[in-house]
Amino acid sequence: MAKTAKFVDCVTEYSAIMSDISARRFQPIYLLTGDEGFFIDAICDALAESILNEAERAFNQVTVYGLDTDAGAVVNLCRQLPMMGSYQVVIVREAQQMSKLDALQHYTSSPQPTTILIVCYKNKEQGRGIDKRTSFYKSCQKNGVVFESLRPRDYEVDSWLNSYIASSGFKITAKAMAMLKEHVGMDLSRMAQEVKKLSVSLPESERTITDSHIEQYIGLSKEFNTFELNDAVLKQDVARAMRIADHFAHNPKSYPITLTINILFGLFQQLFLFNYLLWQQRRQGIALPGEMELMRAVRVNNRFALNEIKANIGRWDNRRVFAILGLLREYDAKSKGIDSGGLDGGELLKELLYYGVSSISLSTTGSEQNGVRACTSRMREELYDVMQERMKAFHKDHPLN
Numbered sequence: 001m002a003k004t005a006k007f008v009d010c011v012t013e014y015s016a017i018m019s020d021i022s023a024r025r026f027q028p029i030y031l032l033t034g035d036e037g038f039f040i041d042a043i044c045d046a047l048a049e050s051i052l053n054e055a056e057r058a059f060n061q062v063t064v065y066g067l068d069t070d071a072g073a074v075v076n077l078c079r080q081l082p083m084m085g086s087y088q089v090v091i092v093r094e095a096q097q098m099s100k101l102d103a104l105q106h107y108t109s110s111p112q113p114t115t116i117l118i119v120c121y122k123n124k125e126q127g128r129g130i131d132k133r134t135s136f137y138k139s140c141q142k143n144g145v146v147f148e149s150l151r152p153r154d155y156e157v158d159s160w161l162n163s164y165i166a167s168s169g170f171k172i173t174a175k176a177m178a179m180l181k182e183h184v185g186m187d188l189s190r191m192a193q194e195v196k197k198l199s200v201s202l203p204e205s206e207r208t209i210t211d212s213h214i215e216q217y218i219g220l221s222k223e224f225n226t227f228e229l230n231d232a233v234l235k236q237d238v239a240r241a242m243r244i245a246d247h248f249a250h251n252p253k254s255y256p257i258t259l260t261i262n263i264l265f266g267l268f269q270q271l272f273l274f275n276y277l278l279w280q281q282r283r284q285g286i287a288l289p290g291e292m293e294l295m296r297a298v299r300v301n302n303r304f305a306l307n308e309i310k311a312n313i314g315r316w317d318n319r320r321v322f323a324i325l326g327l328l329r330e331y332d333a334k335s336k337g338i339d340s341g342g343l344d345g346g347e348l349l350k351e352l353l354y355y356g357v358s359s360i361s362l363s364t365t366g367s368e369q370n371g372v373r374a375c376t377s378r379m380r381e382e383l384y385d386v387m388q389e390r391m392k393a394f395h396k397d398h399p400l401n
Contacts, residue, residue, distance in 0.1 A: 010150040011160060014039050017147060021046045026087070028111040029144025031137070033121040033130045038188035039149040040120050044091065047118055051089050061089040066098035074098075075107040078115045088115045095121040096130075105135040111143055152188070154301030155292060157181065161191060165209065168199045172209040174304035179214045181302060182227040194218055224248070226255070226263045233357055234267065234312050241353050249346020257335045257345035264357070265328045266299070268321050273298045274309055275318040324357055 020026075021043075030047065032040040052061055060082045064074065074092055082088040095101060104119070111117065119140075123129040130137060140146050152160055158177065165172050172180075184190040198209055201217040224247040232241040248255035277297060280286040288294060291303065300306045331352045334340040340348065 005148060005150055007150045007152045007156050007160075010034075010036075010039065010148065011163075013147060014043065014149075017043055017145065018046060021050050024050070026051060026116055027144045028113065028116060029108055029140050030116070030118045031121065031130075031140040031144065031146045032119065032149065033123065033147070034149030034151075035123045035129075036149040036151040036188060037122050038192060039147070040122060041189065042192075043147065044093070044118055044120050047116070048089065048091060051087055051116055052085060056085045057089075059083040060085045060087065061091070063091040063093060066092060066094040066096060066101075070098065071100050071103035071106075074104060074117075078107045078117050079112060080115075082114050086114065089118070090115060091118045091120070093120045095119045096123070102131075102134045102136045105139050108136055108139040108143060117144075152186070153296070154186065154299065155295040157186060157188075158302045160188070161195075164192065165195055168195060170195075170199060170202075170207050170209055173211065174302070174307075175211045176209050176214050178302050178304045179211055179225070179227050180218070182225065183214070183218065186301075226260060229260065230263060230267050231308065233264065233353070234271075234308060234315075236315055238354070241357075242350065245346070245350045245353050248349060249344075252345050257349050258332065260349060261328055261332045261335060261352075265325065265332070268325050268328065270298050270300055270305075270309060271313065271316045272318060272321045272325065274313055275316070275321065278313070279318070327352070327357070 026047075030043065032043055034040065048057075048061065048063075062077060064077070069092070074090065077090045078088075080088060092098070101121075107117070121130050132138075137146070161177060161181075162172065180191065180194060184194060195209075198213060198217055202209070202213060206213075224244050229241060229244045229248075232238075232244060248257075248260060277286075277288055277294075281288055289297060291306070295301070295303070295306055298306065298309065300309065331348055334343070334348055335345055343351065
């Protein structure tokens with residue numbers, strides 16, 4: 001059975017290739033393929049900048065694109081001799097768009113020692129990678145370097161990002177990392193771009209990236225963003241959640257409601273999974289897994305988020321969480337125009353947060369029923385004013401005809 005490739009192995013191999021490039025230990029062929037574009041581009045760029053000096057590149061380095069060339073033309077380029085230099089460099093970008101790619105095996109089966117061929121083949125569709133059974137692929141393995149670039153799973157990003165930032169001579173706080181990932185998603189190339197921007201923007205005396213730096217240099221508002229909305233909802237800080245929702249409502253292009261609902265759905269899914277693990281611990285004596293396995297099980301991509309869930313899980317029983325997951329699905333449909341009542345995205349978000357996510361759960365009222373409706377029987381006295389305020393607002397916004 002073939003061994004399953006792992007992201008950690010991909011990073012190790014990437015580091016080894018980059019070390020060889022720095023030491024000018026070049027191979028005649030580099031086939032760079034896989035799902036994660038960052039490593040492919042980084043290796044290709046390092047080779048393009050390292051093999052030849054600036055003057056030599058003008059004569060001996062050529063870049064072509066798969067859609068604009070064919071295998072025959074690339075083979076002809078590779079068989080030319082360098083002009084006044086030791087090497088000729090041929091770079092094929094977007095090779096996945098080249099027709100009859102396998103015909104390159106006419107060159108890769110017997111490469112010239114004075115030519116370095118770099119083929120960048122990015123898997124644009126999951127599961128639609130390069131065919132490893134072809135003569136071209138096998139000849140690249142035999143006569144050069146084949147590198148498979150893998151995308152990290154969510155829980156693997158923290159370790160990579162910390163290492164990448166450390167390689168630039170910096171550190172990053174847990175909150176700043178969480179904000180950065182919330183801003184760019186799991187796109188390693190965008191992360192690297194933002195880290196480079198921060199590394200040249202920070203004063204010489206500051207070597208730790210904080211949430212204030214993320215706000216100042218990346219332009220992400222420290223107070224009004226989806227990370228802070230999640231935090232406010234998790235901590236049941238209704239006033240702060242509503243302020244953020246109002247900001248989102250005034251900036252719909254930057255904060256589309258469908259994306260915001262998806263992010264909130266992810267939060268409550270994590271709460272549901274964590275509560276389930278706690279239930280297993282209480283009822284079945286199954287201990288909670290270690291930190292990395294726990295992050296994987298709860299689908300959390302950083303330690304900061306995991307610690308925040310641990311600190312606030314007591315606020316969220318699973319009956320309430322399950323009801324809110326259903327409510328989020330309902331508002332996702334409304335955000336797409338299904339029974340929206342004519343409300344725009346911002347209005348829907350504020351309604352969702354005020355009447356739904358932040359509503360009083362039945363478990364706090366003494367009721368045994370599932371849901372998030374307000375039940376007055378056995379309600380704790382301090383909840384009456386909150387319930388009355390929300391009921392008045394609901395009737396004002398939704399008068400009976």
